[in-house]
Amino acid sequence: MTGLSIRDARKSFGATEVLKGVSIDVADGEFTVIVGPSGCGKSTLLRSVAGLEELTSGHIVIGDRDVTDLAPSERGIAMVFQSYALYPHLSVYENMAFGLRIAKADKDAIDTAVRRAATILNIEALLERKPAALSGGQRQRVAIGRAIVRQPQIFLFDEPLSNLDADLRVRMRYEFAELHRKLGTTTLYVTHDQVEAMTLADRIVLLRDGRIEQTGSPRELYERPANIFVAQFLGTPRMNIVAATAAEDGRAALANGLRIALPPLAKPLAVGTPLSIGIRPDDIAIGEAPDALTFSIRFIERLGGLATVHLGGREGDVMLACQLRDDGRFDEGDRIHATFPPALLHLFDADDQRLGKIGE
């Protein structure tokens, strides 16, 4: 098994710089997910690792080999595409055997490798079928099987679940996790879906505009987002961000004059410093409390067990989303008391960067 190291990768298409110096180290056997909004450069990065795009500058090292200038087939990688990219005129067996046949591997060795991969993915019964006769999920499995047969050092996945329906996506997500546990191969996985990133990754790399915003475990990114972009990208509904200024007694004043208590910060703020306060919708506590603020319910999105309740401030200039158990207690127009537990608040400075709390 082998790790992967991307060093200061830059890529331009004409005058457009898509990757602006990305460095990532993926440890041996690690499942790393690159996530980010459309156009952030995540697919370009993956394709550069595969050798399908040439970097403008920078290096890609797999194991201890610099593969920057090697052909895709010489890099020891296997890639699974969103569109599966199965050869339509070949059977499932032939699709999976294709790479080894090109490499002129021994017939028995090919057969063993294909059947082993088919067993792992539970597709033995499909081997004689053509891709057109398979469902989306089956095709995806064959595409993964084809990758396994190559016994790569690194697996590359480019939005592999995006073409599947919601139900199947959940199931395949579980299978991906299961597969990674079984094979332990170093994996680089690209997605725009934060749920996939949170559930699959050992480590998440969050990209925006060709730059890394933050790298870390899903928990780290969720609990200590480095900036407002990361804070709002992960988690649904997204984190509430409210503009405020630092006030006396470790409190902050919201735009409408309301005051809330802040957690103790590593570097205390001078009174009057502008800041942004973030709180996740499920961290807002509802109910009577000495320092509770009063809001009115503007709108409720009922999701079954849970409901997203949109709260408006007194003067209507603060809007917050709050996630609650939907037990029928609330209705639109009701007044509601909410508290913001200081320990659960995230604070950001005027440049949107995180202000560290004591102990972080």
Add this chain to the structure above:
Amino acid sequence: MTAAGRAGEARAGWAMSSPALAAILLFFVLPALASLALSFTDFDIYALADIGNLRFVGFENYERLTQNPLFWKAMTNTLIFVAVGTPFIVAMSLFAAMLVNSRWLKWRPIWRVALFAPYVTTLVATAVVWRYLLHTRYGLLNYLLSFFGVPPVDWLGSPTASLPAILIFVGWKTFGYNMIIFLAALQTVPRELDETARIDGAGWFARLRHVTLPAIAPTLLLVSVLTVAGMFQLFAEPYVMTQGGPAQSTVTILYFMYEEGFKWWNLGSGAAVAFLLFLCILAVTLVQLTLAKRSGAI
């Protein structure tokens, strides 16, 4: 839908397609049948003057054709054009399309236009240019060949070189059309398929064989059928360049038909040639379709 509704819909369908069907019937089916009927008569210049001179002669036209050495010469020449020209032109078109489709080629629209231009240029004008290119003493082709130590070839004057010369001219003139069709097909081949094959270690030829050709197989068949039909009906090129010569080495079946019909005014015999040509094209096309079906292309 009720039975009456269905009948109404069918009536509307027939009404809307009838103008097109009428045109096909009038300008295609009727003349074809008339020509078939004509091939069993001795329709000639005398019958043109007075239809009373027209006689039914049964298969006599066909019998006479089989005894005419020039007919067989024309047939052989045409089959050579079909057998050699089709693969030559299809390969050339596909190669040009792949070239124009490749990502590293710059100014692709200009290349597309340049390569398509011969197809839309007037045949007679280009034939004049090609006569110069193929000229024994001053021609560019012989000049280029001289670098490889090849002595000057009398392209249009030698019975052995004239057919290849016409073939080169026809290929140059027509490949642009096929190229555009191939280009459209190539642009529908998913890029990921090619990339997967590259990751699998497939070289250029393996990718062509395993990815590109299977993906464009239906188009390949279409272009082959069109090219075969075009080769069978080769007429203008030898007519302009060599008038069938030298020593009838470039007489094609259509050129022979033209001479029978409009030089010697044996229109009945010409019609018989046309019908035989139709049978040839039909037979070869059926063979192509069968082969394509068997190989799973369609």
